[in-house]
Amino acid sequence: MTAAHHQLDARHLLCPLPVIRTQDFVQTLQAGDILVVLCTDPGAINDIPAWSRINGHQVLETSEHDGEIRITIKVCSPDTGNPAE
Amino acid sequence: MHETMSNEPRKAIALISGGLDSMLAARLVMDQGVHVEGINFFTGFCVEGHTHAIRKKDRKKQKRNNALWVAEQLGIKLHIVDVIEEYKQVLLNPVHGYGQHMNPCLDCKGFMVRKAYEWIQANGFDFIITGEVMGQRPMSQRRDTMPVVARESGAGDLLLRPLCAQHLPATLPEREGWVQREKLLDFHGRSRKPQMALAKQYGFSDYAQPAGGCCFLTDANYSAKLVDLWKARGERDYTFDDIILLKIGRHLRPSPGFKMIIAREEGESRFLAGYRYRYTSLDPQSHAGPLVLLDGNPAADDLQLAARITARYSQGRDAETVDIQVTDPQGTSRTLTVSPIPASEVLPEWHV
Numbered sequence: 359m360t361a362a363h364h365q366l367d368a369r370h371l372l373c374p375l376p377v378i379r380t381q382d383f384v385q386t387l388q389a390g391d392i393l394v395v396l397c398t399d400p401g402a403i404n405d406i407p408a409w410s411r412i413n414g415h416q417v418l419e420t421s422e423h424d425g426e427i428r429i430t431i432k433v434c435s436p437d438t439g440n441p442a443e
Numbered sequence: 444m445h446e447t448m449s450n451e452p453r454k455a456i457a458l459i460s461g462g463l464d465s466m467l468a469a470r471l472v473m474d475q476g477v478h479v480e481g482i483n484f485f486t487g488f489c490v491e492g493h494t495h496a497i498r499k500k501d502r503k504k505q506k507r508n509n510a511l512w513v514a515e516q517l518g519i520k521l522h523i524v525d526v527i528e529e530y531k532q533v534l535l536n537p538v539h540g541y542g543q544h545m546n547p548c549l550d551c552k553g554f555m556v557r558k559a560y561e562w563i564q565a566n567g568f569d570f571i572i573t574g575e576v577m578g579q580r581p582m583s584q585r586r587d588t589m590p591v592v593a594r595e596s597g598a599g600d601l602l603l604r605p606l607c608a609q610h611l612p613a614t615l616p617e618r619e620g621w622v623q624r625e626k627l628l629d630f631h632g633r634s635r636k637p638q639m640a641l642a643k644q645y646g647f648s649d650y651a652q653p654a655g656g657c658c659f660l661t662d663a664n665y666s667a668k669l670v671d672l673w674k675a676r677g678e679r680d681y682t683f684d685d686i687i688l689l690k691i692g693r694h695l696r697p698s699p700g701f702k703m704i705i706a707r708e709e710g711e712s713r714f715l716a717g718y719r720y721r722y723t724s725l726d727p728q729s730h731a732g733p734l735v736l737l738d739g740n741p742a743a744d745d746l747q748l749a750a751r752i753t754a755r756y757s758q759g760r761d762a763e764t765v766d767i768q769v770t771d772p773q774g775t776s777r778t779l780t781v782s783p784i785p786a787s788e789v790l791p792e793w794h795v
């Protein structure tokens with residue numbers, strides 16, 4: 359199964375709204391899907407990975423360029439913490 | 444009510460504010476073998492990450508969301524719920540009124556527990572945990588008001604307060620043996636010592652210790668700015684942008700028709716710049732200085748005055764003239780050359 363790629367634009371939202379939008383979006387995705395979140399609040403660089411860790415999702419990459427933060431998350435199955443392959 | 448297989452643990456949702464009390468309450472119940480997840484409500488007034496992120500002097504401090512941090516320390520999931528819109532009714536029309544400032548704590552607690560109650564019904568959880576301590580807060584955590592929260596939220600005896608359970612009638616989780624009442628605590632009063640001792644015992648350090656409460660509504664200055672906003676607009680209402688901007692900058696109201704939001708340092712200037720599409724903004728050109736937003740409907744005279752005040756807060760405060768760029772929300776700019784207003788003419792009552 360190929361993973362679906364999604365993007366969430368959370369730019370100009372203040373924390374914790376980027377986390378809330380990420381959480382709500384991930385709920386609609388399947389294990390194994392890839393989500394790229396774009397944001398501008400510097401707090402998101404800590405908060406979204408923290409949220410991902412406690413909810414068992416995997417952060418593949420974070421980067422920051424010109425004040426724009428990109429966080430790539432691999433959605434994992436909520437119970438096992440494993441991405442479905 | 445959710446039926447649980449006999450060997451499956453009971454499930455509880457813990458209201459996690461990011462402070463120590465709710466962290467301890469959740470942990471006490473986890474220790475009894477209950478499956479606990481956290482829930483955190485974002486009202487817009489929460490003392491959270493973004494305000495730390497804005498101010499430059501705070502930049503070195505780790506920017507973290509305390510509720511997420513608590514959940515990670517406890518090793519539990521956290522559900523963050525955006526209640527910005529719904530919360531308006533709580534703040535604008537609290538049945539039980541306000542505390543010392545604009546904090547409607549009793550209604551607020553009832554609201555949050557009600558949301559948690561709805562959540563457990565939708566998600567098959569068994570009960571609700573809060574970190575309330577009897578006698579700790581003057582409004583929502585008194586012997587006579589704690590039952591009000593349980594009753595008005597609809598949660599009734601599914602609401603467990605592990606830190607002071609021994610002072611309260613046994614709840615369903617205690618009567619059913621989902622948790623052992625003897626292992627719950629009897630904290631009361633305003634002292635924080637028992638909580639700190641318990642935190643030490645659990646090895647929790649570096650937890651957040653908000654001074655007044657969990658939100659800006661317990662802050663005198665913030666509340667004054669909120670009331671000023673309602674007065675100036677002639678109606679009690681607010682948008683999310685309004686309540687965020689009340690957290691930032693110096694606020695001056697030189698006339699009833701408009702208010703100036705003046706950045707106090709670079710980080711705030713940068714943050715306020717993100718609102719230029721909504722507000723008229725003033726930006727010193729000939730000298731370094733703060734970005735200023737104007738809230739309200741400034742007339743031409745007002746703009747002149749606002750420019751002179753802006754000049755006062757710029758590096759050109761002692762110069763003959765300062766050039767101030769004035770930009771309307773549509774992006775049209777013009778430059779006003781003004782003399783900075785003397786300090787003595789900045790009236791104390793302008794400060795909101």
Ligand code: SF4
Pocket residue numbers: 546547548549551552583656657658659660661
């Ligand atoms: S301090 Fe603020 S968030 Fe906490 S109960 Fe009072 S009104 Fe609600």
